[in-house]
Amino acid sequence: MKVIKIDKNKWTKGLDTARESYQLFGPVKIKENHCFAPLKRDQQPDMTVVDTVLSPKSTVFPQTEKLMTATLDTSKPNHHLMERADTDYSPRAVIGIRPFDARAIDLVKLNFDTKDHRDPYWCDAHDATTFVGLAVNTPSQFDFSTSMDSGPFDEKGLDVLLVDMDTGYLAKILTPKGEAFMACAGFNREATAGDLQKMEELKKAAEQAITTQVETDNLREKSLLDLHQAPFWDDVAFSCINCGTCTFVCPTCWCFDIQDETKGNNTTRFRNWDSCMSPLFTLHGSGHNPRGEKTQRVRQRFMHKLKYFLDKYDQGTMCVGCGRCVKSCPVNIDIREVCNVMNAYEPQK
Amino acid sequence: MNNPYMPYPVRIDDIEVATEDRSLKTFTFTFLNPEDEAAFDHKAGQFAMLSIPGKGEIPIGIASSPTEKGFVKFTVFRTGVVTTALHNMAVGDIMGIRGPMGNWYPWETLKGKNLVIIGGGFAFTTLRASIVYMLDPANRDNFGNIDVVYGARSPGMLLYREELFEWEKRDDINMHITVDGCDDPSWAYNVGFVPTIVEQKAPKADEDTFAIVCGPPIMIKFTQPALQSLGYGDNQIIMSLENRMKCGIGMCGRCNIGKELVCKDGPVFTLEDLNKTPREY
Ligand SMILES: Cc1cc2nc3c(=O)[nH]c(=O)nc-3n(C[C@H](O)[C@H](O)[C@H](O)COP(=O)(O)OP(=O)(O)OC[C@H]3O[C@@H](n4cnc5c(N)ncnc54)[C@H](O)[C@@H]3O)c2cc1C
Ligand code: SF4
Ligand code: SF4
Ligand code: FES
Numbered sequence: 001m002k003v004i005k006i007d008k009n010k011w012t013k014g015l016d017t018a019r020e021s022y023q024l025f026g027p028v029k030i031k032e033n034h035c036f037a038p039l040k041r042d043q044q045p046d047m048t049v050v051d052t053v054l055s056p057k058s059t060v061f062p063q064t065e066k067l068m069t070a071t072l073d074t075s076k077p078n079h080h081l082m083e084r085a086d087t088d089y090s091p092r093a094v095i096g097i098r099p100f101d102a103r104a105i106d107l108v109k110l111n112f113d114t115k116d117h118r119d120p121y122w123c124d125a126h127d128a129t130t131f132v133g134l135a136v137n138t139p140s141q142f143d144f145s146t147s148m149d150s151g152p153f154d155e156k157g158l159d160v161l162l163v164d165m166d167t168g169y170l171a172k173i174l175t176p177k178g179e180a181f182m183a184c185a186g187f188n189r190e191a192t193a194g195d196l197q198k199m200e201e202l203k204k205a206a207e208q209a210i211t212t213q214v215e216t217d218n219l220r221e222k223s224l225l226d227l228h229q230a231p232f233w234d235d236v237a238f239s240c241i242n243c244g245t246c247t248f249v250c251p252t253c254w255c256f257d258i259q260d261e262t263k264g265n266n267t268t269r270f271r272n273w274d275s276c277m278s279p280l281f282t283l284h285g286s287g288h289n290p291r292g293e294k295t296q297r298v299r300q301r302f303m304h305k306l307k308y309f310l311d312k313y314d315q316g317t318m319c320v321g322c323g324r325c326v327k328s329c330p331v332n333i334d335i336r337e338v339c340n341v342m343n344a345y346e347p348q349k
Numbered sequence: 350m351n352n353p354y355m356p357y358p359v360r361i362d363d364i365e366v367a368t369e370d371r372s373l374k375t376f377t378f379t380f381l382n383p384e385d386e387a388a389f390d391h392k393a394g395q396f397a398m399l400s401i402p403g404k405g406e407i408p409i410g411i412a413s414s415p416t417e418k419g420f421v422k423f424t425v426f427r428t429g430v431v432t433t434a435l436h437n438m439a440v441g442d443i444m445g446i447r448g449p450m451g452n453w454y455p456w457e458t459l460k461g462k463n464l465v466i467i468g469g470g471f472a473f474t475t476l477r478a479s480i481v482y483m484l485d486p487a488n489r490d491n492f493g494n495i496d497v498v499y500g501a502r503s504p505g506m507l508l509y510r511e512e513l514f515e516w517e518k519r520d521d522i523n524m525h526i527t528v529d530g531c532d533d534p535s536w537a538y539n540v541g542f543v544p545t546i547v548e549q550k551a552p553k554a555d556e557d558t559f560a561i562v563c564g565p566p567i568m569i570k571f572t573q574p575a576l577q578s579l580g581y582g583d584n585q586i587i588m589s590l591e592n593r594m595k596c597g598i599g600m601c602g603r604c605n606i607g608k609e610l611v612c613k614d615g616p617v618f619t620l621e622d623l624n625k626t627p628r629e630y
Contacts, residue, residue: 084355282593283593
């Protein structure tokens with residue numbers, strides 16, 4: 001595996017060279033908060049922010065995405081015939097994505113790229129993207145990624161892992177896509193054995209800096225129905241105001257709604273992020289609602305992340321421990337606590 | 350690449366008012382492209398997404414049998430945005446269909462078995478598809494006795510009335526049509542709720558008899574004990590569910606019951622399967 005060394009004073013120039021072949025995305029400050037967005041010509045990614053308020057899932061799964069368009073003008077020969085929206089899938093690179101977020105995109109792939117169907121929008125965007133990750137040297141107090149099969153230097157889902165070495169970056173090239181990006185940016189100086197050792201030390205230090213330990217080892221063996229019927233859900237849900245923040249900030253929440261919007265004779269079918277926290281999510285036309293109660297919806301979120309997903313794919317939980325939902329929840333509902341409670345639950349027989 | 354969100358273009362060829370209160374209409378569609386018709390190769394019990402550009406999409410059970418070629422049929426209850434738009438459409442209009450979607454009644458398991466089909470209200474659409482399929486001369490020998498209990502509020506609310514009365518006349522299917530109430534003295538069939546008629550008329554279970562149940566939640570709730578008292582095991586009771594849906598292909602996440610997705614792992618489940626889920630339907 002090749003590791004390349006990049007001087008920080010050459011970094012910007014390299015990115016600018018890469019911009020000629022790739023559309024770049026990266027963390028930038030918009031109003032008060034950081035989020036991932038397409039970088040404008042002169043804009044540089046902010047490589048210091050550890051957890052953007054929203055995750056970078058939008059780079060492959062936009063909050064609002066055009067799926068199809070049609071004309072309703074009956075004088076046109078193709079009226080009412082849907083056509084795939086014209087979207088640009090030329091090469092792009094996400095710079096500075098953190099390892100837990102890349103791991104999340106890898107998990108979400110299990111949903112969108114299946115043996116029965118391939119979601120062409122998500123998959124085309126994913127295929128077009130090179131993920132140039134940035135290791136977390138100083139984890140935030142909310143980070144519990146090491147408990148959730150990820151970590152501050154996790155490589156899963158990344159094409160390149162950058163490590164900030166103060167004066168420069170080390171770039172561990174993980175895939176051919178990553179190699180192509182680095183070559184395009186003109187980064188090619190091989191790292192020394194000393195660099196690699198320093199990198200290992202940073203990795204250890206970062207992993208040790210995460211002190212929150214969340215227990216997941218029993219989740220697989222627990223009965224799904226026991227957990228679903230457990231008595232603690234009302235307590236967990238009690239203070240929830242169903243605002244949906246936890247699902248929007250989460251890098252692994254992929255649920256979406258589909259809506260048509262018409263202006264004049266032109267109609268567009270969109271998909272938008274949706275949230276299992278909303279009662280509308282499951283409301284039938286008849287008025288019946290299988291998850292009409294708040295507790296049922298809160299339970300759905302935790303059960304999906306920590307049990308249903310695990311049972312369905314056997315690839316770990318659908319939480320990567322980024323801590324965003326913990327940080328953003330207005331009433332301090334904490335998935336770390338809920339996970340521990342689920343993991344320890346023994347039904348009264 | 351194949352886009353599972355892209356509907357096949359279809360034309361409405363026929364619209365028939367299905368019930369006396371006009372709340373249900375049966376739509377017959379033909380595909381604009383013959384290759385789409387060939388690709389839309391369904392089994393009785395599956396559903397499809399009806400797509401009206403500008404309005405949206407709805408999951409609807411396929412009411413025509415795979416043995417009926419050249420068209421597909423759906424019977425739709427008017428309730429909200431898309432169903433109302435559909436009711437307002439006219440013969441000749443162009444719209445779309447995605448599918449077929451979901452699983453089907455377990456025809457492989459049901460081969461050589463006796464079947465009792467139980468339907469209530471307008472949840473008779475895929476049951477009609479199933480009956481037409483089984484009665485097809487090429488298939489009838491694959492099944493034992495076929496009993497049908499079908500009920501609606503009143504005679505005018507029964508779907509597919511002409512066919513029901515045709516089937517009444519046949520000797521290879523036992524029809525038990527019922528209505529909740531009726532003041533027409535010429536009504537020659539049953540009066541009473543579906544679960545009661547099931548108890549009175551449905552065959553007792555043996556290991557070669559299966560029941561398929563579709564209907565409003567209240568009917569399903571009271572039909573279950575009726576079937577159990579006739580000896581049906583949970584693995585012999587087959588049901589079709591209707592959770593809210595959007596994508597229909599297992600991706601948008603809303604139709605789940607625990608880890609099962611109704612659009613992909615269902616909509617057909619045995620009661621035994623459902624007992625293993627959190628039953629959020
Ligand atoms: C597998 C399956 C088979 C069905 N078969 C039939 C049938 O044969 N005939 C029939 O009349 N109805 C059937 N339904 C119910 C039908 O899908 C809803 O009545 C319809 O979606 C309501 O749409 P609307 O836009 O008019 O209502 P609105 O209340 O305006 O709904 C808005 C949107 O919510 C979704 N939605 C609302 N209710 C339901 C629901 N119960 N199920 C799924 N999605 C829903 C749809 O995407 C709909 O467009 C079936 C549902 C499922 C899941
Ligand atoms: S962020 Fe907190 S309050 Fe809002 S829906 Fe999620 S758990 Fe409930
Ligand atoms: S559930 Fe919370 S901590 Fe876990 S990945 Fe989602 S936002 Fe991050
Ligand atoms: S309808 Fe989208 S997952 Fe079932």
